[in-house]
Amino acid sequence: MSSQPKRKIAILGAGLLGRLLAWQLHEHAHIDLYDQDLGNADESAAFLAAAMLAPMAESAESGRGIMHLGQLALRLWPKLLAGLPEPVFFQQNGSLVLAFAADRSHFDTLRGQLKGNAPEDYQTLDAAAILKLEPELNARFAHGLFLPNEGQLDNRQLLRVLAGALRSRSQVQWHTSAYAQLEDQQLLVNGEPVLEHDWVIDCRGIGAKETQADLRGVRGEVIRVRAPAVNLNRPVRLVHPRYPLYIAPKPEHTFVIGATQIESEDRRAPTVRSALELLSACFSVHSGFAEAEILEIRSGLRPAYRNNHPQMRVKGRVISLNGLFRHGYLLSPVMVDLCRSFLLQQPIDGRYLAAMPSLLLVEPEPLAKERVG
Ligand SMILES: Cc1cc2nc3c(=O)[nH]c(=O)nc-3n(C[C@H](O)[C@H](O)[C@H](O)COP(=O)(O)OP(=O)(O)OC[C@H]3O[C@@H](n4cnc5c(N)ncnc54)[C@H](O)[C@@H]3O)c2cc1C
Numbered sequence: 001m002s003s004q005p006k007r008k009i010a011i012l013g014a015g016l017l018g019r020l021l022a023w024q025l026h027e028h029a030h031i032d033l034y035d036q037d038l039g040n041a042d043e044s045a046a047f048l049a050a051a052m053l054a055p056m057a058e059s060a061e062s063g064r065g066i067m068h069l070g071q072l073a074l075r076l077w078p079k080l081l082a083g084l085p086e087p088v089f090f091q092q093n094g095s096l097v098l099a100f101a102a103d104r105s106h107f108d109t110l111r112g113q114l115k116g117n118a119p120e121d122y123q124t125l126d127a128a129a130i131l132k133l134e135p136e137l138n139a140r141f142a143h144g145l146f147l148p149n150e151g152q153l154d155n156r157q158l159l160r161v162l163a164g165a166l167r168s169r170s171q172v173q174w175h176t177s178a179y180a181q182l183e184d185q186q187l188l189v190n191g192e193p194v195l196e197h198d199w200v201i202d203c204r205g206i207g208a209k210e211t212q213a214d215l216r217g218v219r220g221e222v223i224r225v226r227a228p229a230v231n232l233n234r235p236v237r238l239v240h241p242r243y244p245l246y247i248a249p250k251p252e253h254t255f256v257i258g259a260t261q262i263e264s265e266d267r268r269a270p271t272v273r274s275a276l277e278l279l280s281a282c283f284s285v286h287s288g289f290a291e292a293e294i295l296e297i298r299s300g301l302r303p304a305y306r307n308n309h310p311q312m313r314v315k316g317r318v319i320s321l322n323g324l325f326r327h328g329y330l331l332s333p334v335m336v337d338l339c340r341s342f343l344l345q346q347p348i349d350g351r352y353l354a355a356m357p358s359l360l361l362v363e364p365e366p367l368a369k370e371r372v373g
Contacts, residue, residue: 028343050258202318218304230288269297
């Protein structure tokens with residue numbers, strides 16, 4: 001593609017991956033970006049997410065492949081954000097994992113998992129050390145871990161800034177209210193065939209389920225509050241047998257409190273039970289949440305394959321990037337870099353496939369289908 005810079009690429013879905021990819025490719029091709037929404041991404045997983053960049057904390061459940069990929073991706077975020085025309089809140093201040101004295105055994109299990117994954121990437125804290133890092137916390141936490149390398153960003157700001165940047169580029173055509181389907185490599189937009197693209201890149205998240213039988217949605221419920229009385233310097237996670245919780249502080253005293261993880265594709269609003277659990281657990285972390293203003297309580301679906309690992313699939317002229325599950329913000333710089341290198345015929349960073357050999361799947365070309373471009 002590098003020798004023919006003005007080829008045409010269709011990107012389906014303008015959520016997290018679609019926007020990032022369009023931005024990374026717009027200097028090399030004409031981009032048609034299709035989304036079913038009006039351009040605000042408000043039904044995407046990207047809009048709901050806490051956007052924590054937590055390779056270490058996530059490794060306890062997700063394993064070393066995600067951790068290694070996440071560590072690589074975390075290093076890419078600062079450069080990626082620096083290339084945007086407006087600033088986006090990004091912080092790499094570490095994260096804090098907390099447990100009450102009664103939950104010692106759960107805490108020890110988690111610490112054992114982290115020790116096995118990356119023993120040098122965490123510090124064990126006692127009650128005094130916890131309060132030194134986060135002086136406003138309820139003083140009852142007996143056990144803590146500090147994960148110094150972890151980060152977070154403001155997801156909604158990122159989506160907004162990317163939208164503004166893409167809209168200002170003449171090489172990018174953003175099609176709103178554009179429902180995209182793939183039928184045997186054929187792109188249909190609002191039911192009409194669209195033939196003009198050299199490549200079609202499917203970034204529809206859970207919307208790609210119609211063409212990918214092994215994709216599923218994993219429900220997450222999340223609450224946003226504004227709490228002027230709360231000051232936290234970094235994301236805080238609570239280890240709890242029934243109410244595992246995180247609180248991610250965003251600019252202007254906004255906090256994302258989440259998130260349930262339920263094996264269900266139910267898209268209805270959160271239940272009273274989930275809201276009660278999340279809110280009471282966050283109050284147990286910091287009593288200043290008592291006076292917080294609840295901005296929203298919402299649910300969404302994380303797109304996941306059976307093994308909860310992401311994958312880039314290439315078949316003919318169609319590429320799919322999907323399965324980012326609960327790690328979309330963490331891993332998207334790697335996914336986008338992988339796809340960009342593939343399309344530009346540049347060497348793929350060998351560390352990606354070393355961390356996760358299944359990350360790239362190139363399937364045999366479909367038989368005798370008309371190719372355009
Ligand atoms: C509650 C919650 C908390 C999370 N917290 C974190 C976190 O802290 N850290 C982290 O790394 N990740 C987190 N995630 C995960 C992250 O949000 C996702 O992995 C990521 O958004 C997936 O990106 P995507 O681009 O594949 O899909 P999405 O962001 O969902 O975007 C898909 C886009 O495709 C569009 N679309 C779908 N179907 C069609 C169609 N047929 N035609 C046209 N357009 C279509 C949608 O409108 C949407 O805009 C969280 C997710 C949830 C739900």
